[in-house]
Amino acid sequence: MQAKTSRRGExxxxxxxxxxxxxxxxxxxxxxRLEDVAQAVGIKRASIVYYYAGKQELYDAVEERIFTAMSSHTQGTQRPGENAINQLLDLLDGWLDFLVARPTAARILLRTSSNSYSDSRAPIRNSAGALTAWEEIIRRGQASGEFAEASPMHLLHLLGAGFIYYTATAQLLGDERNYDPAxxxxxxxxxxxxxxxxxxLLTP
Amino acid sequence: MQAKTSRRGExxxxxxxxxxxxxxxxxxxxxxRLEDVAQAVGIKRASIVYYYAGKQELYDAVEERIFTAMSSHTQGTQRPGENAINQLLDLLDGWLDFLVARPTAARILLRTSSNSYSDSRAPIRNSAGALTAWEEIIRRGQASGEFAEASPMHLLHLLGAGFIYYTATAQLLGDERNYDPAxxxxxxxxxxxxxxxxxxLLTP
Incomplete structure (x- = not known):
């Protein structure tokens, strides 16, 4: 009975x-508003609060789930024996394909990047895994001489911001410029x- | 007297x-809130409404002013006789330097890109000048064969989103990754x- 209840809770x-x-x-x-979420699920606002103490906790959980899913997705595409550039391209491809398949995530990543909604440390905590995965490949490539020296964050801006924008802004450019990212x-x-x-950017 | 009043109004x-x-x-x-703006200026909320009918109008005006200032800034850096790649680099440099000097603008451009705040057409109207300036250089370079064929919007994502992120997210990466974009x-x-x-991206 307990197992059944917790499964239903999940x-x-x-x-x-x-x-x-x-x-x-x-x-x-x-x-x-939490009411919007409750209405979409077909439950009462109080039932949400049973799971998440408030809007901030719910937002952080949504963001965390996105980064976890993104990470699971890209782990499936990584080839451990490959050279650094192919690993980096695999990671970029994995992120791009994940966001194209889940446009809500792209929009939320853009929101997280402007971090205007709170003083929460959650965005930094939630994004740390993705940033670390990125940095590890860059550092390995730089250590072996396969990659040129450059700031991993600068490189992420020039490559990662690009695929977020590709996905999230495709319908915000005006009628004659809009496209379907999928x-x-x-x-x-x-x-x-x-x-x-x-x-x-990475070739010496 | 009229001139003095309107100057003060300006x-x-x-x-x-x-x-x-x-x-x-x-x-x-x-x-x-309009109250926050009024308080910062040291006037009453009603005085703002004399200039801008509401928050949406005020936001749109802020956004428009950013794009106008950005455009004035880059027009000063353009060299008409140059080849297309140098014109494009001048434009990118101008945008980058503008945002580094005005971090509030970078944050607002990121907000505009996620377009979550309204159904207003203003972001498309306000950004059209910048997108057109970008496209014109790309199309000219492609027409002369100096540039490879590629979507101007894809190119903008990979270059323009990069400098927005470089400026706007520099302090959102976590203590050990943060940097000073200036x-x-x-x-x-x-x-x-x-x-x-x-x-x-542009060399054939």
Missing amino acids: QTRERILDAAEQVFAEKDYSAA NPVELEAFRTLMHRSAKA | QTRERILDAAEQVFAEKDYSAA NPVELEAFRTLMHRSAKA
Whole structure:
């Protein structure tokens, strides 16, 4: 009975996070309301508070879930024996494909990057795993001489910000410039450019 | 007397926009209040409404002023007789230097890019001049064969998003990764990478 209850609780928690990801992707933090999330799930506001003490805790959980899912996704694409540039391209491809398949996540990452919604330390904690994975490949490539010296964060801005913008702003450019980021032709064209930039930035 | 009054009105308007840019850079759209702006200027909320009908109008005016200032700044750096790659690097440098000198603008551009605050068409209208300036150089370079074929918007994501992130997220990466984007050594290192990426992306 206990197991059944907690399984049901886990399902409710997931449904809350699904709904919250939609709400936080659509509205800014201050405009998003727990009532909106409760209504989308079909439960009462008080039931959310049973799982998450408040909006900040819920937002942080949504963000954490996005980074965890992104990390699981890219771990599946990593090839341990590869040279550093191919590992880096695999990681970039994994992140890009993850965001294209989950546009709400791209929007929320952009929101996190402007960090306007709170003084919470959660964004730094939640993003640390992704930043560390990135840095480890760069440092390894630099140590072996395969990569040129450069700040891993500068490199991340020039490559990582690009795929977040590719995904999150595709419909915000105006009618004559908008595109579908999931269109395979569009996506492969962008990927080719991203790879070209990565190789140019990292080759000594 | 009329001229004096309107000059004073113009000064008040500028002070309102200055204060609003600070407020909108710090808080998300829904959290920002006209009262905060009024208090910073030292006037009553009703006095703001005399200039701007509401928060949306004020936000749009702040955004428009940023794009206008950015455009004026880069027009001063453009060299009409230059080849396309140098014109493009001049434009990128101008944008980068503008944002480094005005961090509130970088934060607001990031906010605009996630467009979570409204259904307003203002962001598309306000950014159109910058996007057009970018496209014109790319198209000219592509027409002459100096540049490889590629989507101007894809190129903008890989170069423009980079300098927005370089400026806006420098203090959001965690203590051991944070940096000062205005530090000349840091800035020149990033600029060198940005140029390298631009050349690699655009050279046929």
